[in-house]
Amino acid sequence: MKRPVTSLDRHVTLDVELGTPDRYREVLALAPAGPMIARGAGLSYVAASFGEGAVSVGMTRFDRVLALDEGARRAEVEAGISLGRLQEVLAPRGLQVAVQPGYPDITVGGCIAGNVHGKNHYREGVFAGVVESLRLFHPVHGLITASANENAEVFELTIGGLGLTGLILAATLRLIPLPGTVVEVEHIPVASPQEACAHIGRLREECDMLYAWLDFSRRGARMGRGYVVAGRWIDESRIDVSGAVTARARPRALDPSAARLRPNVFGVAMGAINEVYYRIGTRRPLRRRTPMLDVLYPAVGKEFYFDFFGRRGFIEHQSLIPETMIGTHLEAFRALFLRHGQPVALATLKAGRGAARLLHYDGCGYSFTIDVAPTREGVALLADLDQATIRHGGRTSIMKDSRLPVDVVRAEYPEYDVFRDRLRAYDPRRLFRSAVSQRLEL
Amino acid sequence: MMSLVVGASAGLGRALAQELARAGHTLFLIATDERDLMATAADLRIRFGVRVAYLAVDLAAADIDALRGAVLEDLGRIDNLFLIAGWSAHEDGSHIPTAVARRLLAVNGTEGILLVNAFLPDLVASRGNLVGAGSVAGVRGRRKNALYGAAKRGLETWFESARHALAQSGSGCRVQFYRLGYLATSMVAGQKLLFPPLAPDVAARRIVANLDRDIGTRYLPWWWWPIMTMLRLLPWPLFKRLDI
Numbered sequence: 001m002k003r004p005v006t007s008l009d010r011h012v013t014l015d016v017e018l019g020t021p022d023r024y025r026e027v028l029a030l031a032p033a034g035p036m037i038a039r040g041a042g043l044s045y046v047a048a049s050f051g052e053g054a055v056s057v058g059m060t061r062f063d064r065v066l067a068l069d070e071g072a073r074r075a076e077v078e079a080g081i082s083l084g085r086l087q088e089v090l091a092p093r094g095l096q097v098a099v100q101p102g103y104p105d106i107t108v109g110g111c112i113a114g115n116v117h118g119k120n121h122y123r124e125g126v127f128a129g130v131v132e133s134l135r136l137f138h139p140v141h142g143l144i145t146a147s148a149n150e151n152a153e154v155f156e157l158t159i160g161g162l163g164l165t166g167l168i169l170a171a172t173l174r175l176i177p178l179p180g181t182v183v184e185v186e187h188i189p190v191a192s193p194q195e196a197c198a199h200i201g202r203l204r205e206e207c208d209m210l211y212a213w214l215d216f217s218r219r220g221a222r223m224g225r226g227y228v229v230a231g232r233w234i235d236e237s238r239i240d241v242s243g244a245v246t247a248r249a250r251p252r253a254l255d256p257s258a259a260r261l262r263p264n265v266f267g268v269a270m271g272a273i274n275e276v277y278y279r280i281g282t283r284r285p286l287r288r289r290t291p292m293l294d295v296l297y298p299a300v301g302k303e304f305y306f307d308f309f310g311r312r313g314f315i316e317h318q319s320l321i322p323e324t325m326i327g328t329h330l331e332a333f334r335a336l337f338l339r340h341g342q343p344v345a346l347a348t349l350k351a352g353r354g355a356a357r358l359l360h361y362d363g364c365g366y367s368f369t370i371d372v373a374p375t376r377e378g379v380a381l382l383a384d385l386d387q388a389t390i391r392h393g394g395r396t397s398i399m400k401d402s403r404l405p406v407d408v409v410r411a412e413y414p415e416y417d418v419f420r421d422r423l424r425a426y427d428p429r430r431l432f433r434s435a436v437s438q439r440l441e442l
Numbered sequence: 443m444m445s446l447v448v449g450a451s452a453g454l455g456r457a458l459a460q461e462l463a464r465a466g467h468t469l470f471l472i473a474t475d476e477r478d479l480m481a482t483a484a485d486l487r488i489r490f491g492v493r494v495a496y497l498a499v500d501l502a503a504a505d506i507d508a509l510r511g512a513v514l515e516d517l518g519r520i521d522n523l524f525l526i527a528g529w530s531a532h533e534d535g536s537h538i539p540t541a542v543a544r545r546l547l548a549v550n551g552t553e554g555i556l557l558v559n560a561f562l563p564d565l566v567a568s569r570g571n572l573v574g575a576g577s578v579a580g581v582r583g584r585r586k587n588a589l590y591g592a593a594k595r596g597l598e599t600w601f602e603s604a605r606h607a608l609a610q611s612g613s614g615c616r617v618q619f620y621r622l623g624y625l626a627t628s629m630v631a632g633q634k635l636l637f638p639p640l641a642p643d644v645a646a647r648r649i650v651a652n653l654d655r656d657i658g659t660r661y662l663p664w665w666w667w668p669i670m671t672m673l674r675l676l677p678w679p680l681f682k683r684l685d686i
Contacts, residue, residue: 001634022452022628024477061452064485078481089489 005042005050006256008306010313011374011402012047012435013257020058027167030057032139035433038167040080040107043254044114045316046402047435048162054433057167059109065089066170073175074132079109079168084297091292096178098124104297105250109168114399115160115360117367119209119231122351126362128159130173138166139431147172157422160360162398164423164432164442179233183208183295188228189282190214193330193349197366199228200351208233209295210351213281216337216344216370217274224334226347227281231295251303256313264310266373270343273308305346309373314345317382317404318361318369318397320352325392326366332388333368340384342377344370358419359409361397369400379403398436406440443467444517444568448501448557449527451478453627454575457646458524463490465650467522470513471496501527501557502548510560521570522653523561525554525597528575530590543589551593555600562604569614571653574601576621578661581670584686598659605658618652619659620645623666637669 002015018039021027030036039049039056050056062080069075070093077086083097084104090096101116110116111127112134118124133147136158144166146155158165190196196212203210207230214226252258266273293300306314321329337344348369354362372378382401386408389396395412396404410416420442424430430442445462449455451473459471463486473479476498483494495516499509513520529549531542538546558572565572579587580594598619605617624630624639640663648662661667673681 020628022456023475024481025475026628062481064481065488066481066484068488 004257005047005056007045007047007402007435008043008254008256009045009315009402010256010306010309010311011315014047014050014052014435016050017055018050018058019055020061022061027057027062027137027169028143030137030139030167032429032431035431037432037434038079038109038113038163040110041082041105043103043106044110045400046398048114048399049110049434051434051436051438059167060107062169063107067172068093070095073177074172075175076170076172077108078170079112079134080107082107083111087293087296090175091178091181094178095175097130097173098176099127099130100296102297103299104293105254108171108173109163112159112168112171113161113163115362116399117350117352117361119211119229119350121367122204122210122353123208124176125354126160126360128360128362131159132172132174134158134171135169136166137169138427140427140429141166143169153422154426156358157419157426160358161419161423162359162436162442163434164430164437165426166432178292179235181292182234183231183290183292184234184287185290185295186230186232186287187281188230188286190226190228192224193226193333193347193368194327196226196228196349197326197330199230200349200366203228203230204351207231212349213277214347214349215274215278216347217270218343219338219341223337226278229281231290234289253303253305253307256306262307262311264312264373265308266343266345267310270345274345309345309371312374314371315374315378315382315403316369316371316400317385318367318400319385319389319394320361320363320365320367320397321389321392321394322363322365325394326368329368329388329392329394332392333385336381336384336388340377340381342372342375342381344372346371356395356413358415359398359413361395361399363395365394374403398440404439409440443521444470444519445522445524446470446472446513446517446520446561447524447526448472448554449525449575450482450496451475453526454622454625454642454645455524455526456482457642458526458649459486459494460643461646461650462522463492463494466490466492468492468517469494470517472499472501472509472513473527474498474500501553502545504553504557506553506556506560509557510564513561514564519568520561520564521568522573523558523565523570524573524575524649525558526575527554528577528590528594530587534587534590535585536588538589546589547593549593550590551596554597558600558604565615566608566611566613570616572601572604572615572617573649573653574598574617574619576601576619576659578621578623578666578670581621582674582681584684586686602659616654616656618649618655618657620649620662621659621666621670622662637666 006013035054037054059080062078064078067076100118117126136144209231212228350367356363390411445467450459450471479496486494576598577594579591601619608615626639
């Protein structure tokens, strides 16, 4: 039975066959009959977990902790486990996963396939650094254990491989100590993205998490103002966090395929909403003690944001620009913003550090993110921004932008062909496909 | 508390094992596939710090006495027995291959009865709880799920008998039997359902909350009661036309 599935940005909707196996024999009996793709929480902005003619294999029933070695700081988990559920096991033991994207329902399998980053990209890198080994199932190759020492080629292709190498069943993750469950969060008001960059550059060495929120909802004197969010773990007695994140109903805004009324709130009130958000963010005191979960998962309780764009949804565009070019890039963005007159619902800046390989969204520099409505001006703005990103030696996140053309990816990712060729050598029939892999001709 | 869950690989059985572990029970899990059992047992030990043993055995081909011996050797005594195992086949209708029919009757009926029968003295000794999972499919015979429904109805009758016998003997045991509606498991995956399925963990929480209560046979969720009562009372000239 097919049913409509929609990407989180509401940009892609397809009728797909969706299976939810709950036993190993159901997964391991999958035959190489036709295209398929794993689906975790379904929270990728882009259509990474479903595609035309592909069966989506829901992995969320495989959500168990298989082994935990507190001394060696290592946990083996099934790939369908959510970060929040894992956090409930690790936090009371004073451990954590170093790299976490901003929502607790996201699965470990999704983090691996997307090679995600968090608010500490400049310090802890991307998810690839957390994964020690993994277990993968491919209907032709069977069960594969992969790590840096065993099946290293498959290991490398699978991390950040968009789920195209098979179904990730389990992974062994490296853990780090959790210093406490409270974070001291400081908000530093800034007048421009350049000022935000300067603060981030200065605070990188001393802060555990760091990003800036910027207001590009309107032109004028206040355009580009915002505040930097700088977080530092506070070492103090641990509070009980059990049940804090996962024992809640999944907000409807995360299930965009469900039919319901969705007025385009941002169409009329984007400026006002950003104004309120700025005032809340810059009210005093600017330093606050904040519970860890509110800092790790800031989108919890704000899921309605995704609905504010109305039925047509939005596009999130995130590009990582080399440090030396970020000033030039932000100037170019400012000019494009003024020329196209397209309001931006959300703009953020983060710092990153790492090596740019394969299709990984990694490297040293600054991540600049914007959310825009998919209007004609919005799409034109993004197309121009693509050219600026290419000129400035940046790369755009494949996991964020549902519109990102294959030509741009080819230009931004020098190892695009390497990834594509290796994937084809590993699986000539290319069994695992999604709307993203189809758009990117992988 | 020492609890035995039969049919713990997935769905309600696995959810029940989790709720019991959360409540601090020592567990023994039985199911057909060791891979599922190993994962669930590890998870429950790590998350709840309880002792979990398991045995991979096919109920349809089990040596019941040996199985009882293995369980008692590990647990020492048994306070709660949950018979959750179930198996359905898409081809289940008026006539199906004998091997499939035999398995449907064994897993959903006869072998479950034999297993509980073997443990009854142990439950009497501990004044424990005997909990069985039936199905709304056993309430009125219809074209689809014929053997599954027949086996579950037989199981229900046996649970009623056990409740009657244990009540008269003053054993102090509670016997509970749930007529389950659709559960959101792979058993109903891809099927067009007339009513929304219940999440297994919600069902498991209700069952654990009802432990130690003498409630007999219940629908779960409760709203199947009016639906199934109407279906049961529907006059034959109308019932025979229903495509169910």
